[in-house]
Ligand code: IPM
């Protein structure tokens with residue numbers, strides 16, 4: 613917030629902020645994760661939501677997080693989960709050698725295994741059966757694949773890789789592959805290829821330079837973006853956007869709340885700060901977004917970071933190291 617406020621003031625962006633205290637404390641006190649009418653309020657009165665991290669050991673089922681985070685993804689129809697994987701400094705790479713790591717992962721964000729369809733039959737007995745459905749709609753698959761191609765075109769990227777597991781997940785996979793091939797025809801200038809998600813996990817580590825844009829479903833996207841985060845220096849630096857183009861969208865660092873670090877001034881603020889930059893870009897302030905990214909890169913270059921990136925600063929000081937470079 614300090615970085616956002618500073619850029620907002622110095623560049624006269626005219627952004628107004630409202631803070632909502634929706635969190636585990638509030639949920640434990642009131643049993644309410646998100647007040648009645650809040651979703652409509654967000655839908656009609658805001659341009660973007662900047663989200664902190666969720667997770668608190670006192671709420672083991674993460675009910676408040678599911679209601680708020682997944683609630684917004686689904687109810688605001690934020691179908692694009694935008695997760696860039698960019699190595700900001702070669703020192704941060706966990707891989708040997710000087711590797712080019714600069715890809716963008718688009719994760720479908722409103723369908724798949726996340727829809728919560730299914731059930732437990734004969735629950736709690738030795739005969740229990742659990743069914744968890746994995747939903748893909750033509751409309752849902754097509755819009756995320758098209759978004760990936762449009763992004764590749766706009767940013768002059770060379771290729772789009774679609775990843776799934778259609779050797780086993782036959783029916784959904786069939787729909788994904790047919791849709792991918794059809795949409796790809798509209799973008800003859802962009803290379804396209806398919807890769808099974810297990811192979812993708814291997815190749816992201818073995819040969820990350822082969823990827824430009826990756827598009828995949830909700831669950832596989834969840835998994836490979838954690839891998840992507842590790843490739844760029846860890847969960848502490850990874851940003852993400854939950855986007856419905858042209859509508860109110862949601863921006864959050866990929867990391868969770870890391871309860872074991874709570875109150876210790878050790879967590880890396882970069883994931884949240886780069887998320888703020890991504891949000892500004894979405895709101896049309898490209899130059900300011902780049903300004904923040906440059907300040908982050910400069911702080912990393914100078915070694916003024918938290919411990920996870922090899923520095924010796926606390927959260928607050930690491931944030932200030934970025935703020936002073938703006
Ligand atoms: C993420 C998180 C969420 C997800 C959790 C907190 C529900 O892991 O944003 O990647 O699985 O989507």
Ligand code: MN
Nearest residue numbers: 834835838866
């Ligand atoms: Mn995740």
